[in-house]
Amino acid sequence: xxxxxxxxxxxxxxxxxxxxxxxxxxxxxxxxxxxxxxxxxxxxxxxxxxxxxxxxxxxxxxxxxxxxxxxxxxxxxxxxxxxxxxxxxxxxxxxxxxxxxxxxxxxxxxxxxxxxxxxxxxxxxxxxxxxxxxxxxxxxxxxxxxxxxxxxxxxxxxxxxxxxxxxxxxxxxxxxxxxxxxxxxxxxxxxxxxxxxxxxxxxxxxxxxxxxxxxxxxxxxxxxxxxxxxxxxxxxxxxxxxxxxxxxxxxxxxxxxxxxxxxxxxxxxxxxxxxxxxxxxx
Numbered sequence: 319x320x321x322x323x324x325x326x327x328x329x330x331x332x333x334x335x336x337x338x339x340x341x342x343x344x345x346x347x348x349x350x351x352x353x354x355x356x357x358x359x360x361x362x363x364x365x366x367x368x369x370x371x372x373x374x375x376x377x378x379x380x381x382x383x384x385x386x387x388x389x390x391x392x393x394x395x396x397x398x399x400x401x402x403x404x405x406x407x408x409x410x411x412x413x414x415x416x417x418x419x420x421x422x423x424x425x426x427x428x429x430x431x432x433x434x435x436x437x438x439x440x441x442x443x444x445x446x447x448x449x450x451x452x453x454x455x456x457x458x459x460x461x462x463x464x465x466x467x468x469x470x471x472x473x474x475x476x477x478x479x480x481x482x483x484x485x486x487x488x489x490x491x492x493x494x495x496x497x498x499x500x501x502x503x504x505x506x507x508x509x510x511x512x513x514x515x516x517x518x519x520x521x522x523x524x525x526x527x528x529x530x531x532x533x534x535x536x537x538x539x540x541x542x543x544x545x546x547x548x549x550x551x552x553x554x555x556x557x558x559x560x561x562x563x564x565x566x567x568x569x570x571x572x573x574x575x576x577x578x579x580x581x582x583x584x585x586x587x588x589x590x591x592x593x594x595x596x597x598x599x600x
Contacts (some may be wrong), residue, residue, distance in 0.1 A: 319446060322384035322434070323351035324402065326395035326549065327359050333549035335593025336394060339578035340439070342592070343585045347447060347455060351392065354383050360401035363472070363516055371418070377405030378419040381436065382428040394439040394578065396472035396548035397516075402436045403479050438473055440547045440577060441483060444491050449498040457586040459500025465580070466504050466541035467492040468532060468555065470548035471512050486510060492547060492577075499584035506539040508532035513546075513554040523565070529554040530562025533572045547577040557598045571599050 329337050344351055357380045366373040380402060384391040393399050409416045410432045420429055443452060474486035484491050489510055493503045511532060514525030532555060536544050546552050555562075556574040563569060575594060582592040589595055 321392040322389040336576040400472040466536035470551040504539040506535040513551040
């Protein structure tokens with residue numbers, strides 16, 4: 319299995335432990351990730367509002383780089399997933415936009431065709447690789463641990479852009495993965511709620527309250543960890559945890575781990591190897 323790997327800005331800078339983990343165990347599963355070294359920032363969830371054409375040019379180029387390799391694209395960041403799939407949808411359904419962007423890409427010897435799919439790491443593990451096959455690779459079943467799954471908005475919504483992959487009101491793929499790794503899933507109200515990251519600058523109190531809600535829910539559900547497939551959600555729930563808990567007049571600690579880390583744990587790697595000791599809350 320081979321994919322073009324889109325390295326998100328957050329993983330390249332502030333969530334390097336997620337990258338360490340991913341690079342450790344992909345070889346164990348026979349998954350080859352070809353880094354898109356020439357890829358650029360997707361623009362987060364803001365550029366499409368500020369400059370829609372520039373948003374299309376940037377992300378059309380990112381996808382065209384994967385197409386040049388003849389590979390589908392994979393990302394481990396929810397916000398990158400949303401940006402890339404949003405741009406792909408526009409380019410695939412609006413010929414005039416595709417023509418405009420290809421006129422720009424031609425200067426670089428690239429062309430957007432729409433042939434490469436844009437997938438999240440979670441989807442690849444569940445569907446492309448397969449949970450039965452993954453379970454067979456587990457050497458350290460997580461049977462003594464309870465996990466609270468936290469999906470994050472941008473892997474679920476808007477559902478049409480995500481191809482209806484998961485029901486945003488009742489998603490299950492992250493739970494399915496946890497169980498395949500031998501872990502136990504706790505039920506709690508916040509699993510499909512917003513972490514508040516994208517409102518931190520303009521509405522800090524509301525943002526940290528959202529993250530606090532999720533952490534308190536997980537604590538009350540007796541989880542050992544919150545696991546998330548999104549590094550931006552990870553930052554909100556981990557780095558802003560103390561502030562979030564204070565909005566609920568609560569104390570405590572809830573370790574937050576990345577999706578690549580929980581897979582690495584089940585495949586037998588140590589917390590130090592996976593960078594779990596690098597979090598704010600450990």
